[in-house]
Amino acid sequence: MSLIFRLSWRNLFHDRLRFVATIIGIVFSIVLVTVQMGLFLSFDRMVTTMIDHAQADLWIVPLGTKCFEDPSLVDERERFRALSINGVTEALPIVIGFAQWRLPSGGTTPVFIVSSDTRVGGLHPWNLVEGSLADLAVPGAVAIDQSYFDRLGTKGLGANAEIRDQKVEVMAVTKGIRAFTTTPYVFTSLDQARAFIGTPPNKATYFLVRLAPDADIASVRSRLRTILSESEVLTPSEFRRRSRSFWLFGTGAGAALFAGALLGIIVGTVVVAQTLYSSTKDHLNEFATLRAMGSSARYIHKVIICQALLSAVIGLIIVDATAESALPVLMTPAMSVGLLLLTVAMCVLSSTSAIVQVMRIDPAVVFTR
Amino acid sequence: MTEAVMEAVDVVKTLGRGPSQVQALRGVSLALAGGELTLLMGPSGSGKTTLLSILGCILSPTSGIVRVCGQSTAHIQPEDMARLRRDHVGFIFQSYHLFPTLTALDNVRLALDVRDEPSAAAIFKAKEALATVGLSHKMKSFPRALSGGEQQRVAIARAIVGNPSAVLADEPTSALDGDNGQAIMKVLAQIAKEQSCGVLVVTHDPRIFRFASRIVRIEDGRIVGEERAAQDSIEKRG
Numbered sequence: 001m002s003l004i005f006r007l008s009w010r011n012l013f014h015d016r017l018r019f020v021a022t023i024i025g026i027v028f029s030i031v032l033v034t035v036q037m038g039l040f041l042s043f044d045r046m047v048t049t050m051i052d053h054a055q056a057d058l059w060i061v062p063l064g065t066k067c068f069e070d071p072s073l074v075d076e077r078e079r080f081r082a083l084s085i086n087g088v089t090e091a092l093p094i095v096i097g098f099a100q101w102r103l104p105s106g107g108t109t110p111v112f113i114v115s116s117d118t119r120v121g122g123l124h125p126w127n128l129v130e131g132s133l134a135d136l137a138v139p140g141a142v143a144i145d146q147s148y149f150d151r152l153g154t155k156g157l158g159a160n161a162e163i164r165d166q167k168v169e170v171m172a173v174t175k176g177i178r179a180f181t182t183t184p185y186v187f188t189s190l191d192q193a194r195a196f197i198g199t200p201p202n203k204a205t206y207f208l209v210r211l212a213p214d215a216d217i218a219s220v221r222s223r224l225r226t227i228l229s230e231s232e233v234l235t236p237s238e239f240r241r242r243s244r245s246f247w248l249f250g251t252g253a254g255a256a257l258f259a260g261a262l263l264g265i266i267v268g269t270v271v272v273a274q275t276l277y278s279s280t281k282d283h284l285n286e287f288a289t290l291r292a293m294g295s296s297a298r299y300i301h302k303v304i305i306c307q308a309l310l311s312a313v314i315g316l317i318i319v320d321a322t323a324e325s326a327l328p329v330l331m332t333p334a335m336s337v338g339l340l341l342l343t344v345a346m347c348v349l350s351s352t353s354a355i356v357q358v359m360r361i362d363p364a365v366v367f368t369r
Numbered sequence: 370m371t372e373a374v375m376e377a378v379d380v381v382k383t384l385g386r387g388p389s390q391v392q393a394l395r396g397v398s399l400a401l402a403g404g405e406l407t408l409l410m411g412p413s414g415s416g417k418t419t420l421l422s423i424l425g426c427i428l429s430p431t432s433g434i435v436r437v438c439g440q441s442t443a444h445i446q447p448e449d450m451a452r453l454r455r456d457h458v459g460f461i462f463q464s465y466h467l468f469p470t471l472t473a474l475d476n477v478r479l480a481l482d483v484r485d486e487p488s489a490a491a492i493f494k495a496k497e498a499l500a501t502v503g504l505s506h507k508m509k510s511f512p513r514a515l516s517g518g519e520q521q522r523v524a525i526a527r528a529i530v531g532n533p534s535a536v537l538a539d540e541p542t543s544a545l546d547g548d549n550g551q552a553i554m555k556v557l558a559q560i561a562k563e564q565s566c567g568v569l570v571v572t573h574d575p576r577i578f579r580f581a582s583r584i585v586r587i588e589d590g591r592i593v594g595e596e597r598a599a600q601d602s603i604e605k606r607g
Contacts, residue, residue, distance in 0.1 A: 003475060003482040010470035289466040292427060293527075294455025295483035296448060364427050366462055367418045367539050 004299070008306035011283055022275035026315030029268020030343055034319065036261035037335060040254065046180035047247040048240040050114065054123040056208035058221055059234045060091065066250065067243040069112065069181075071097040073203040074231045081227050082207060087215030088224075092122040093204035095190055097197035098183070102162035103153040111152070111163065111186045112179060115193030122208055125187040130157045131172030136189055143172035148184035163196045180247070209233075265346055272311055272350035280304065280354035284361060291363035304354050308347035316343055373400035373436070374457070374534040374567040375424050380433030382419050382590075393419040395590040396433070401535055401567035406558050406580060409571045411587035417571045418539060420587065424569065425458050425537045426450045438534050455484055459528030459566075461538035461557075465520045467512040467527075473499060474508040477526045484531060498526035502556050518549030522556065529560055535567040536560065542574050554580040 012019050045052075050068050051059075060082060062072035082091040095115045100108040116122030118136045125133070125143040135141055142163070149156060159170045163186070172187070179185050194201060211220055217235070224233045234242070248254025280287065290300060316339075382394040393416045401407060401424070411417050422428040423435055426442055429450075435442045437457050442450065454460075459480070467476050477498050481491035499508055502522040512520055521541055528536050538557065542550030554570075558580045561568040570577070578584065586594040 002488070003471075003478060006475065007468065007471065007479075014470050285466060286468050289462075289468075290479075290483065291451065292425075292454065292460055292466075293480055293483055294451045294453070294458070296451055296455075299483050364422050366460070366466055367422060 004302050004306055005310075008303050008310055011279060011303075012307050012310055015279065015282070018275055018279065022272060022311050023315055023318065025271025025275070026268055026311055026343070026347070027318050029264045029271065029346070030315055030319045030339065032264030032267070033261045033342065034335075034339060036257050036264060037339070040248075040257040040261070041332065041335060043180055043253065043257065044244060044248065046178065047243050049177070050123060051236055051239050051243065053126055054094070054208055054236070055121045055210070056092075056236055057211045057217060058209040058224065059236065059239050060207040060209060060224070060228065060231050061234055061239065062205070063230060063232055065232065065242070067246040068239070069096070071197075071205055073199065073205060074207065076202040076204065078228050078231050079204070079207050082209055082224055085220060085223050085227070087212050087220045088209055089212050090120070090208070090210040092116055092120060092208040092210070093190060094123050094206040094208060095193040095197065095199050096205045097193070097199065099163050099186075099196040101152055101184075101186070102165075104159075104161060105153055109151065110183050112181075112183045113163075113186050113188060113193045113196050115188050115190045116208070118189050121210075125172060125174045125177065127175045127177060129173050129175045131170075133172070135171035136187065138169075138171060140166065140168050140192065141171035141188065142168045142192075143174055143187040144170055144184060145174045145177045147176070147178055151184055164198075166192075166195060168192075265342065268343075269346050269350050272308065272347050273353050275311070276304065276308060276351050276354040277357060279307065280357055284358070285366070287358045288361045288363050288365050291361060292366045297359060300358055301355055304351045304358065305348055308351040309344060312343045312347035316340060372402065374403050374438055375401040375569075376434075376436045377420065377424055377430070378434040378436075380420070380423060380430040380435065382416070382423060382428065383431045384419070393590050394423070394430070397587070397590065397592055399424070399585060399592060401569055403534065403565040403567050404561055405582040406561040406568040406570065408578065408581040408584045409569055409587060410573065410584060415587045416590040417587055419590075421537050421539055421569065421571050424535070425460060426453045455531070457534040459531065459533040459536040461521070461524050461528050461536065461541045463540040463543055465512070465517075465524045465544075467520055467523055469512050472509050472511055473504060473515065473523045473526075476512070476523055477530050480527045480530050494530055495526070498530040499523070501529065501560070502526045516549075517545050518552060521545060521549070521553050525553065525556055525560070529564065529566070532564065533566065535569065538568065538570045540572055540574075541570060542572065542577055547576060550574060550576060 060074060060078055062074050065072060079091045079093065082088050097113055098110055099113050101111040102108050114123060116124060118133060129146065136143060144152060152161065154161060154170055157170055157173055161168055177185055211217060221233050287300060377397055377399045380394050380397045384391050384393050397420055409417050419428065423430050426437060437453050442453065474495050477495040478491045481494060496508065499505055502525050504519060504522050507515060507519060515523065542553055545553060554577045557568050557570065560566055581598055583595060583597040585592060
């Protein structure tokens with residue numbers, strides 16, 4: 001075993017109580033950063049989930065649309081103009097909007113209606129666990145996610161409720177389609193949605209444009225922009241970016257998550273720095289002896305940084321062992337690697353104060369202590 | 370006389386600033402030859418430890434010349450001073466300064482580790498050094514499990530394991546009883562003789578005079594006397 005590693009390990013373990021405090025600090029910091037970043041990533045994915053699942057080459061959206069949940073309307077004429085362009089095969093209307101779901105027990109709760117023509121592709125519920133897409137063509141049929149049963153006061157398939165005083169029946173159940181707001185998604189047919197929301201038949205929220213296989217997206221888009229005066233034409237990635245930008249930064253939600261993560265990093269850095277500093281102070285004689293023995297500055301840096309890295313690795317192992325069950329947040333492989341690098345960077349940065357302290361030692365003190 | 374492994378020429382050292390300024394050394398010249406054990410004696414505050422620190426490249430002189438194995442220490446950077454110490458000097462301290470979290474073997478090995486010596490070779494040399502000071506059986510002991518005399522032997526093994534040109538010892542026997550003190554001095558005399566190493570021992574302890582090749586006396590920052598022991602009497606002691 002490397003002597004630097006052994007010396008670092010034993011310096012850390014020499015005062016076990018302090019070591020435990022360090023590890024708690026690191027774990028706390030990593031957990032905080034993980035939760036915040038996990039929430040951020042989950043949020044990031046959830047705000048674009050509808051766009052991700054829509055089968056569109058281009059989106060025709062009302063001018064100034066900020067995000068998918070922005071329920072402005074586009075006139076049906078825009079659809080026909082779009083269809084007149086060479087290369088456009090379909091322009092499918094999507095109607096979305098808020099409505100009130102009347103609970104069987106009385107009272108109402110807001111829901112977010114999402115609809116498209118059930119006979120053709122568009123934006124349909126996915127991850128169906130009960131019922132089928134065809135069932136949504138039945139008048140009054142809706143699909144809801146099983147995670148909202150309690151919220152909507154239903155017992156699942158076959159349950160009845162009312163939306164805007166119109167009777168609905170749960171004809172399909174999905175799994176894992178959760179909204180990032182507290183408002184549940186309710187999928188239904190286009191006509192039904194218009195009735196629930198009060199959207200005129202000649203209006204829609206969006207049109208999903210599909211192109212012929214040999215069509216050039218850029219050139220079709222350019223022609224669409226020329227002829228569509230009351231709407232914008234976005235690619236799915238542009239629409240995603242716009243939605244993300246609005247929800248994460250326009251609303252301050254992303255900034256709050258970032259601030260939480262930053263707080264975690266600061267707390268972790270300070271805890272580790274404080275511990276390394278005080279551990280170094282306790283071992284100052286030994287570092288002075290090392291200097292007197294002629295050790296290079298690099299050697300001493302290695303000892304201190306090794307202590308910091310050991311703390312980081314132990315903290316990460318503890319978090320990793322408990323994270324799966326204790327942290328219900330999204331963890332991607334990239335995020336795991338990022339977290340590892342962040343923790344290592346945090347701990348190495350923390351060692352700076354200790355290194356500065358050691359480098360200030362006059363090795364001559366070994367003769368006076 | 371053999372060539373000097375370490376040499377101070379007309380060294381002056383001023384410590385502190387302003388009214389509290391003290392001239393610790395006032396033109397000291399001293400050379401250490403390989404194979405000799407030199408005792409540096411003097412009252413408290415006479416400049417013994419300052420001279421030891423300057424010879425050991427820990428402090429720089431205010432003026433004068435210091436040479437270690439022929440290399441002048443004038444105008445060299447702290448990292449180069451550290452390299453000189455690492456390559457040429459072994460230190461033994463009054464309070465041992467062993468690493469409490471490392472075994473005797475690792476404490477000795479550390480002196481080689483700072484020189485980036487490969488681990489297997491370092492372990493072999495550290496075991497040899499511990500054998501030289503008679504502590505082969507205590508290699509795995511931690512300092513807290515060793516007596517004062519044993520700890521000082523480990524410190525000596527650490528000082529000599531890198532085969533330095535000079536060993537500088539600051540009152541190595543002052544914390545030890547008579548028998549242990551004598552034993553430590555015997556080891557140091559043996560190292561000087563067998564490894565052709567220049568050994569300088571700062572001491573107040575008159576019981577160890579008989580181990581010296583020469584005794585240098587310092588007072589008020591000046592060398593005030595030097596006695597050289599008869600060659601035959603040293604050989605008998607060795």
